[in-house]
Structures are given as C-alpha cells and as structure tokens.
Amino acid sequence: MAIYVIEDKCKGCKLCIKACPFEAIDMADKLAVINEKCTSCKQCIAVCPFDAIGNDEKEVEKADLSAYKDVWVYAEQRAGAIMNVALELIGEGRRLAREIGPDTKVWAVLIGDKIEGLAQECFDYGADGVYILEDALLGKFTTDGYTKVFSDLITERKPEIVLFGATHIGRDLAPRVAARLNTGLTADCTRLDIKVSSYIDYAEKYTTQDTSDLDAASDDKGLKQTRPAFGGNLMATIITPNTRPQMATVRPGVMTRREKAEGAKGELVKADPQIAASDIRVNVKDIVKSAKELVSLTDADIICSGGRGLGSPEGFGLIKEFADKTGGVVGSSRAAVDAGWIDHAHQVGQTGTTVKPKLYFACGISGAIQHLAGMQSSDMIVAINKDPDAPIFEVADYGIVGDLYKVIPEIVAEWDNAEALFEATIDRSAE
Amino acid sequence: MALKIIVCAKQVPDTNEIKIDPVKKTLIREGVPSILNHDDANALEEALKIKDKYPDTHITVVSMGPPQAKDMLIECLAMGADEAVLASDRALGGSDTWATSNALAAAIAKLGAFDLIFAGRQAIDGDTAQVGPQIAEKLNLPQVTYVTDFEIQADLKSITVKRALEDGYEVIEIKTPCMLTAIKELNTPRYMSVGGIFEACKKDIPVWGAAELGVDPDKEVGLDASPTKVFRSFTPAPKGKGEMLEGETEKDVARKLLVGLKSKHVI
Numbered sequence: 291m292a293i294y295v296i297e298d299k300c301k302g303c304k305l306c307i308k309a310c311p312f313e314a315i316d317m318a319d320k321l322a323v324i325n326e327k328c329t330s331c332k333q334c335i336a337v338c339p340f341d342a343i344g345n346d347e348k349e350v351e352k353a354d355l356s357a358y359k360d361v362w363v364y365a366e367q368r369a370g371a372i373m374n375v376a377l378e379l380i381g382e383g384r385r386l387a388r389e390i391g392p393d394t395k396v397w398a399v400l401i402g403d404k405i406e407g408l409a410q411e412c413f414d415y416g417a418d419g420v421y422i423l424e425d426a427l428l429g430k431f432t433t434d435g436y437t438k439v440f441s442d443l444i445t446e447r448k449p450e451i452v453l454f455g456a457t458h459i460g461r462d463l464a465p466r467v468a469a470r471l472n473t474g475l476t477a478d479c480t481r482l483d484i485k486v487s488s489y490i491d492y493a494e495k496y497t498t499q500d501t502s503d504l505d506a507a508s509d510d511k512g513l514k515q516t517r518p519a520f521g522g523n524l525m526a527t528i529i530t531p532n533t534r535p536q537m538a539t540v541r542p543g544v545m546t547r548r549e550k551a552e553g554a555k556g557e558l559v560k561a562d563p564q565i566a567a568s569d570i571r572v573n574v575k576d577i578v579k580s581a582k583e584l585v586s587l588t589d590a591d592i593i594c595s596g597g598r599g600l601g602s603p604e605g606f607g608l609i610k611e612f613a614d615k616t617g618g619v620v621g622s623s624r625a626a627v628d629a630g631w632i633d634h635a636h637q638v639g640q641t642g643t644t645v646k647p648k649l650y651f652a653c654g655i656s657g658a659i660q661h662l663a664g665m666q667s668s669d670m671i672v673a674i675n676k677d678p679d680a681p682i683f684e685v686a687d688y689g690i691v692g693d694l695y696k697v698i699p700e701i702v703a704e705w706d707n708a709e710a711l712f713e714a715t716i717d718r719s720a721e
Numbered sequence: 722m723a724l725k726i727i728v729c730a731k732q733v734p735d736t737n738e739i740k741i742d743p744v745k746k747t748l749i750r751e752g753v754p755s756i757l758n759h760d761d762a763n764a765l766e767e768a769l770k771i772k773d774k775y776p777d778t779h780i781t782v783v784s785m786g787p788p789q790a791k792d793m794l795i796e797c798l799a800m801g802a803d804e805a806v807l808a809s810d811r812a813l814g815g816s817d818t819w820a821t822s823n824a825l826a827a828a829i830a831k832l833g834a835f836d837l838i839f840a841g842r843q844a845i846d847g848d849t850a851q852v853g854p855q856i857a858e859k860l861n862l863p864q865v866t867y868v869t870d871f872e873i874q875a876d877l878k879s880i881t882v883k884r885a886l887e888d889g890y891e892v893i894e895i896k897t898p899c900m901l902t903a904i905k906e907l908n909t910p911r912y913m914s915v916g917g918i919f920e921a922c923k924k925d926i927p928v929w930g931a932a933e934l935g936v937d938p939d940k941e942v943g944l945d946a947s948p949t950k951v952f953r954s955f956t957p958a959p960k961g962k963g964e965m966l967e968g969e970t971e972k973d974v975a976r977k978l979l980v981g982l983k984s985k986h987v988i
Contacts, residue, residue: 292815292944313734326787326814330944331954368886433854433864458886462866465851469819469858474948477818477849499955514952520736520846526954533948571863571899575881576892616988634906635887640848649987660736670987671963672978687963688981690974700975711976712983 292330292345295322299342306334306343311524331519331526336500355450358534361387362449364440365398365412365420366459368431369577372408374588375455375542377415382482382545383453384416389484390450390511395419399443401436401563403429409558416548419557421447427565430574431459437466439563444471449535451513453482456539468537474530475537480544480644481516489514489527497525512536518640518663541644543588587636587643592618592651595638595665596626599654599675599694603631608698609653615702621645621665623655639664653694657682674698723777724877726768727829728802729840729856730761730784732793736845757793760841762910763903767871768839769801769911775877779803781835783828785813785821791926798921799913806832810930815944818847822855823941827934829860836877836897842867842904850902857900865893869906 302320314327315334322334322342335343361383365376376398383396397419398412409420423439440463444452452467454460456478468475483489487506493499512529513536519526530536587593594616596609606620613620621643622636638645640660650668655661657673657680665671666685673686674694683689690697704711735756757765765782772778782797784790785808794805808828816824829838838857843850850866857864869890870883877897884891885904895901913921936942944950964981968974982988 326809326811328814329951330815331951333954433866437858458867458884461850462854462864465818465849465854466858466864468851469822469855472819472948474817474819475851476949477847477851493953493955497955497957499953518848518957519954520734524954525957527952528949529952530949571895572865573894574891575894577886577889578892579889641845649982670982670985672982683965684962688978689963689965690978691965691967692971692974696971697974700971701978704972704975704979707976708979708983708988712980715980715984 293324293328293332293334294344294346295324296342296344297321299340301340301342303339305337305339309333309337311520331524333524355532355534358448358450360394360449361390361396361451362421362444362453362535363396363398363417364452364454364460364463365400365408365417366455366457367400367402367405367408368459370402370405370408372411373455373457373542374547375457375460375540377411377547378542378545379453379455379540380412380415380417381548382540383451384418384548386451386482386484386513387418389488394450397421397449399423399440401428401439403427406558406560409556410553413554413556414550414552416551416554417556419559422558422560423563424560425563425565427567427570428563430577431463432570432572432574433462433466434570434572435565436463437470438569439561439565441467441470442564443561444535452535452537454537454539456541460539464537464539471533471535473533473535473537474528475539476515476517476528476530477539479515479517479538479540482538482540483514483516484511486510486514492516513538543644543646587619587621587638587645590619590645590647592616592649593621593638593645593647593665593668594618594651594653595621595623595655596632596653597623597655597661598625598629599656600626600631601654603629605654605695606632608695612651612653612698612702615705616649616651618647618649618651621650623661624658625656652682652686653698655682656680657685723779724771724775724837725833725835726771726778726780727832727835727838728761728765728768728780728782728797729825729838729853730765730782730793730797731758731841731844732756732784732786732790733758733844733846755789755793757796758841758844758846759905760843760903762841763905763907764839764841764901765797765800765802766908766910767868767901767903768837770908771873772801781806781832783808783825783832785809785816785824785828788928791928794926795921795924796913798924798926799917800911801914801917805924805926807926807928808930808934809928812931812938812943815947816942817947817949818849818851818855819949820942820947822852822859823946824931824934824936825852826856826859827936827941828929829856831929831934837880838862838898838900840900840902842902853900853902860900862898862900863895864900864902865895866902867904868901869904871901871907 387394395418840853
C-alpha cells in the first residue's frame with residue numbers, strides 16, 4: 291500500500307518522523323511504521339538518509355485519454371456580468387493551451403439565460419472559442435441545473451482541462467461536476483504548469499525543492515497543479531494521471547488577466563442544454579446584494595491591513611485614514627475578523643482573499659502562516675509591529691518595530707512629502 | 722415523525738498552532754493539538770439546535786480518519802449527538818476528496834434513511850470544500866453550501882436557508898433529504914456539558930473498515946483509487962528578510978520608509 295518502510299534498511303533514526311507533516315509515522319521495535327494518517331506526500335522519502343522508505347503506488351492501466359482536447363474555463367457570470375476571476379482564467383487557460391500545443395484552444399463556457407452578449411468579452415480577453423449554454427431555467431445559478439448542463443457538455447465534447455474560479459459558486463459547482471464525471475479536482479491552485487520544463491523553472495525560482503530527478507525534456511503534458519496544503523505550511527503539486535478532464539479551481543487574484551484586445555474574433559458554439567424544471571430541486575427565492583461597500587482587495591495596488599495589534603475595533607479608524615491617504619484599501623487579518631472588529635470581506639489570507647498588491651502594509655499583524663499564504667507574493671511588504679520577533683518580519687521588505695498608533699500618523703503626515711524627502715537624499719549623496 | 726440528521730465531521734490538526742522552525746524551515750508539529758474542525762462544529766451545532774426544538778431528533782456523527790479520531794467523536798457526543806460512527810482502515814488512507822466521499826457516502830447509506838446531512842464547508846487542513854458536495858452527488862441529494870441561516874418548517878420537510886455569496890446572499894428553499902454545508906456565520910457552537918461527557922464515555926463508537934462499508938480499495942477508496950495523486954510536496958521558499966528601519970523618533974522612521982519606497986519606485 292503506497293508508502294512503506296523497507297525494514298532491513300531502516301536504522302530507526304526518526305528523521306522521517308520529524309519530517310512528516312501528518313503524524314503518519316510511528317516507531318515500533320526501533321523501526322519506522324507508516325500509519326493510516328499517511329497521505330502519500332512523500333516528505334519522508336526525501337529526508338530518509340538510508341533510502342529505507344519506498345513507494346509502491348500501483349501503476350493503473352492507462353486509460354485512453356487521447357480523445358480529450360482543449361482547455362475550458364467556466365466563465366462564471368452573475369446577473370449578466372462576468373466575474374474577474376473568469377477573465378483571469380481565460381488568460382491562464384490560453385497560456386496552458388499553448389504549452390500543450392499549437393492546435394490546443396482555450397474555450398470559455400458561459401451558462402445562464404440571455405448571456406450570448408458576454409461572449410465578446412471572453413474573446414477580448416483571449417478565448418479562442420466560447421460555448422453558450424442558454425435556457426430560461428439557467429437564469430439563476432443552481433447546483434442541480436448547472437451541474438447537469440456542464441457535465442453533459444463535458445461528456446459530449448471531452449475537454450482535457452477544465453478550470454473554475456474558486457468563488458462560492460465555483461466551489462459549489464466544480465466538486466459536483468468532478469464527482470459526476472468521476473475525475474479528479476484540485477482546489478485553490480496557485481500555480482499551473484503543463485511542461486515539465488516550465489515546472490522545473492518555477493520550482494527552482496520559487497521553491498526549495500530538488501528538481502534533479504525531473505526530466506526537462508519529458509513529453510509529459512499532464513496538468514501540474516500546485517496548491518498550499520496544511521494551512522499553507524506545505525505546498526503540494528497534484529496530478530490527475532488516469533482520468534479526464536483534469537479539473538482545478540483557482541482563487542481570484544492569483545492569475546493575471548491578458549491585455550484586453552477589443553473586437554477579437556473567435557468561434558461561437560451554441561450548445562443545446564437538456565434541462566427540465568424537475569431537474570432543479572431547489573428554489574432560489576431571492577438574491578440580495580449586501581449594502582456594505584464591496585471591498586476589492588484583489589484589484590488594489592495598495593492594501594493597508596490591520597490585525598490584533600490594533601487592540602480594539604476603533605483601530606480600523608486609523609487604518610481607514612491610512613488607506614485614504616495612500617489611495618489603498620483596508621485589509622485585515624483573520625484574528626481581527628474573528629474578534630468581530632471588521633467584516634470578513636476585508637480578510638486577507640488562506641480563508642480570506644489572496645492578494646498581491648504593489649504595496650502591502652501589515653499593521654499589528656503577527657503573521658500567522660495562513661495570513662502569509664494570502665499576501666506574501668505582494669511586490670513590497672511593510673510590517674509595523676511592537677514585537678520584534680513577530681513572524682511577519684520574516685517576509686517584510688521593510689520592518690518597523692514600534693507602536694503603530696505613533697508610526698502610522700507620521701507616515702500619513704509625511705506621505706505627500708515623499709518626493710521631496712527622496713530628492714533630499716539624492717542631493718546629499720551628490721555632494 | 723422524528724427527524725434523522727447525519728453530521729459529517731473531521732478531526733484536524735489545529736493549523737493555527739503550527740509554526741515553522743526559523744532555522745531548519747521545517748514544520749514544528751510537537752504539541753499541535755487535534756481538534757474538531759471549526760466548520761463541522763457549526764454543522765453539529767445547527768443539528769443540535771433542531772434537537773433542542775424537536776427533542777425526538779436523532780443525530781449521528783460520521784467521520785473518516787485514524788482510530789484517534791474517536792476522541793473527536795466523543796467530543797461530538799458530549800456536545801449532544803446521539804450516536805457516532807468512524808470509518809477507519811489503512812485501506813482508506815491516502816484517499817483524495819473523490820475517494821473520501823465514496824467512503825463517507827457508503828457509511829451514511831449503511832446507516833439507513835435520513836432527512837438531513839449537515840457538513841462543514843471545509844476542513845482547515847485541506848481547505849478543499851469538496852467532500853460535502855461530492856457526498857451529495859454520490860447520494861443523489863440536492864445541496865446548498867455556505868449556509869449562514871437555517872429554518873425548517875413545522876412539516877419537517879421544507880427548509881429555507883441563506884447562502885453566503887462574496888457580495889451578499891441568496892435565499893433558497895429546499896426539501897429534505899438534502900445536504901447543507903455550514904460556515905461559522907451560521908451559529909456559535911456550544912460547549913460539552915459535564916453530563917454529556919459522562920454519558921459520551923459510556924457510548925460505543927463503531928469503527929467500520931472498507932469491508933464493513935462495502936467499498937472496493939482498488940476502485941473506490943484509498944490512494945490507488947483516487948483520481949488525484951501527489952506529484953511532489955515541498956515547503957515554500959521563505960522570502961528573504963528585508964531591512965529593519967530604526968530611528969530616534971517615529972517621524973525619522975516614517976521618513977526613512979518613504980524614502981525607501983520612493984527610491985524603489987513603489988510610490
């Protein structure tokens with residue numbers, strides 16, 4: 291079964307036990323024993339100095355996957371507006387399609403009622419083709435209705451890859467479709483690769499892993515889906531080797547939209563969805579837009595975030611003032627949301643929004659791993675915290691140890707003088 | 722007519738308590754407690770609230786995991802659940818969400834007829850939010866995910882829920898039997914009661930393996946049957962530590978920061 295200990299090689303050094311993130315290795319008679327918590331993550335194989343851990347994952351008889359072609363993106367729309375994440379994924383899907391080969395296309399799949407007009411926007415952002423699934427019964431999103439028509443189209447047309455935005459709706463629909471088609475789905479991916487050589491480039495640039503056992507010239511064109519696991523403490527790259535399509539969800543803000551090419555042309559296919567009222571077992575009575583201001587953390591260039599270090603909900607008054615001055619938006623840590631100081635819509639991190647602004651101010655945020663997972667790819671991070679040992683300083687480009695109630699007002703006061711202050715330093719160095 | 726409710730729960734490591742060794746860059750997991758997954762506690766609480774109102778409601782908590790997960794199930798019983806079952810077998814190890822939902826759907830089917838399944842939206846160790854909907858698919862049930870408000874009519878069949886969206890919510894009507902996944906806005910989970918703990922320890926928690934569940938380790942559950950496989954896993958590269966700014970006064974520090982940001986063309 292999967293990971294196993296080769297007993298005559300194991301020296302009982304316990305290095306694997308330390309390396310295992312899942313407490314899946316015990317000691318028995320001075321030898322390591324794999325228990326049922328094992329997820330086959332292979333961390334133990336990497337650390338064992340004696341090659342005493344093996345992996346006998348069964349080679350499943352290869353199904354014929356050659357009938358599956360092209361990359362599809364679920365072009366999620368709500369009330370006739372395409373979600374940003376769908377446009378981001380069309381760009382990413384196009385990149386993946388081109389990595390697979392010159393004949394591989396990216397298709398946007400629009401589901402709804404009277405949504406044909408949205409096809410042009412999909413072309414403008416890079417779709418080679420658009421499938422339209424229109425029916426009066428599809429006017430509002432329902433799990434039952436959308437799962438049926440989308441699964442039917444996939445079964446008929448056989449895409450190789452299907453991508454969904456990890457929105458509340460994408461995360462409701464994608465698992466249901468994957469289960470109906472009996473294929474794999476990888477949640478909340480932060481990186482996708484086709485070619486092994488691209489994966490190696492990524493791994494060498496951004497990770498600590500040893501890639502010497504990977505073959506850059508391999509003809510493997512499977513989707514390599516990288517995601518945070520274990521609360522962001524570990525990254526895992528997931529593959530779907532034996533079933534198709536390969537399905538993944540990607541969080542909003544992770545991928546980049548292509549430049550809009552106004553009036554771009556593409557192939558439009560109107561499919562004929564088979565849907566009856568009896569297929570839909572729920573009744574969506576009402577869709578209510580919240581009155582609260584929509585926080586667009588994913589689009590912001592500057593984010594000013596506050597955490598538990600603010601000490602009270604009133605602290606967000608200062609953060610708001612800071613954001614207003616810098617032209618940024620207000621973010622927060624989970625601790626501040628859990629304390630009830632600010633709405634969840636502002637939360638940055640693993641269970642909140644993933645952001646990568648040009649400038650991120652972390653004010654009174656200690657830097658729990660879940661928070662870091664959601665903001666550490668920001669271009670520039672400034673941390674202000676009383677505690678010099680706070681983990682946030684490990685990822686900060688600039689760190690300030692001090693009282694944020696004293697530091698932030700000074701930054702606000704001096705903000706408009708930045709240019710002059712900078713000029714002054716140049717003048718001095720020229721003397 | 723008494724309601725029969727299934728609650729799906731998972732024992733998870735408290736990922737908030739995990740830290741990275743600053744030197745070795747490895748996980749420090751010593752002393753990390755195992756807990757009842759947060760969203761699942763909300764799922765159980767909602768079932769318990771129904772039982773508060775309709776005391777003949779029967780709640781069964783179903784979990785999959787290693788034998789130690791029994792501790793978490795005892796906690797669920799002590800909170801007020803009537804019964805708990807654990808799917809546990811080395812043959813279930815390494816299951817992805819597709820395979821996990823096969824095992825849990827089999828366990829639920831084995832328990833017989835039910836009216837409602839409550840699950841947490843997602844577990845804090847995997848964060849996939851896939852197992853709830855995939856159980857629903859395998860049992861051919863309608864579902865509503867991200868439930869923040871729940872109301873059942875006196876007929877004990879018609880349910881009205883609120884479902885959270887990023888920018889608002891939906892009001893949805895659904896009938897039993899169905900699958901609902903809970904988020905923390907739904908309620909505040911209760912604590913275990915002293916009497917509950919005493920009673921819970923006396924209860925037997927059946928453990929079902931692949932054979933009792935009637936699932937095939939080659940085709941339905943476990944690592945080999947899972948459509949997704951781990952290709953590689955690794956710890957993320959830590960970003961290099963930057964510059965610590967110091968100065969006589971806060972104004973000095975603020976000025977140094979702005980000069981730095983300006984020199985790097987960030988502002």
